[in-house]
Structure formats: C-alpha cells, structure tokens
Amino acid sequence: MTGELNAAFHMADVRDKRITRRRAVAVGELHAGPxxxxxIVERRLPKGDALVMAEIAGLxxxxxxxxxxPLCHxxxxxxxxxFCAPVPERQSIRVWCECASEARTGVEMEALAGVNAALLTLYDLSKPVEPALRIEGIRLLFK
Structure with a gap:
C-alpha cells in the first residue's frame, strides 16, 4: 500500500530494521538570573519545588x-x-535526560522531549519572580 499513497509526509518504515538496544542523552540549560x-536552589519559589517538578515533567x-x-514512533x-543540577557560576540549572529502549528506532527524540519538558517547567515555575529567563543549549549529547 505504501507505493499507492502519495503522502506529503509519513512515518519512516522501520519494519525491516533489527531490534537493538538504543540509548540517548540530551542536555539543556535554564539561565535563571540573580x-x-x-x-530555585533553595526550593522557595511561590509555585513550589521547581527541581522536583521539572524532573517529573521531564519523565x-x-x-x-x-x-x-506527529512522525515520531x-x-x-x-x-x-x-537530572537537574544547579550551576552556580552561571546562575543556571542544567538538565539532562537519558532514555533507553530495545527498539527498531532511536530514542533521541524522547531524550530531547524530556529535556524540553523539564526546562519549560522550570521556566513556568520561575517566571513569576524573573521575567528575563532564558533557555538555551538544548542538544543531543549521545545516541
């Protein structure tokens, strides 16, 4: 049926790929400011403990x-x-997300989605006290 369809986009066909161990690690950073x-570090934000909530949101x-x-398997x-770690010299929080699976396709999108969700949660919980927050450096470290 694939040959009969003329879709502008489609999920990659991974049926012929072997199931192998897949692992990916992504990282990103929230510059929180003074x-x-x-x-955040002292867990005193008005909305609650941002570090714990960010880790849960990342999961x-x-x-x-x-x-x-839409095209992610x-x-x-x-x-x-x-994992969220304070970086005192930058007044920032660095977030890592590691994902693993045995599958036909990689888990890098899952790791990147986890980092993004954690960073956005940190941003959301911090924005009432700091309007100049900045998210940057989101990237895949390993796949």
Whole structure:
C-alpha cells in the first residue's frame, strides 16, 4: 500500500530494521538570573519545588514524545532518567535526560522531549519572580 499513497509526509518504515538496544542523552540549560536562581536552589519559589517538578515533567515529556511530534514512533521506553543540577557560576540549572529502549528506532527524540519538558517547567515555575529567563543549549549529547 505504501507505493499507492502519495503522502506529503509519513512515518519512516522501520519494519525491516533489527531490534537493538538504543540509548540517548540530551542536555539543556535554564539561565535563571540573580532573583530566581537562589529561589530555585533553595526550593522557595511561590509555585513550589521547581527541581522536583521539572524532573517529573521531564519523565512525562519523554514518554509523550510521539504524542507531541506527529512522525515520531511510539516506543516502549525501558529507562527514563532526568537530572537537574544547579550551576552556580552561571546562575543556571542544567538538565539532562537519558532514555533507553530495545527498539527498531532511536530514542533521541524522547531524550530531547524530556529535556524540553523539564526546562519549560522550570521556566513556568520561575517566571513569576524573573521575567528575563532564558533557555538555551538544548542538544543531543549521545545516541
């Protein structure tokens, strides 16, 4: 049937690919600034503990990757780890997301989605106290 359709876009056909172990790690950073940074690190933001909430949101973001990106294959994730670390010299929070699975296609979109969800959550929880927040450096470290 694939040959009969003339679709402008389609999911990649991965049926002939071998199932292998897949792993990806992504990273990104929220520059929080002098007002929000200590409140995040000391867990005193008005909306609650941003670090814990960001890690939970990152887990959810990785699991929802195929729902957010129409051509992303839904994968059975066997590992999702999200870690937020303060970077005092930059007044920022660095976020890592690692995903792993045994699948026919990679898990890099899941890792990137996890980092984005965590960073957006940090942004959302911090914006009432700091209007000049900045997200940057989102990238894939390993696949």
């Amino acid at each position: 007002v929000a940074y200590p409140l 959810q973001g990785a699991k929802m990757a195929s729902m957010l990106m 839904p994968l059975p994730l066997e590992l999702v780890q999200v």
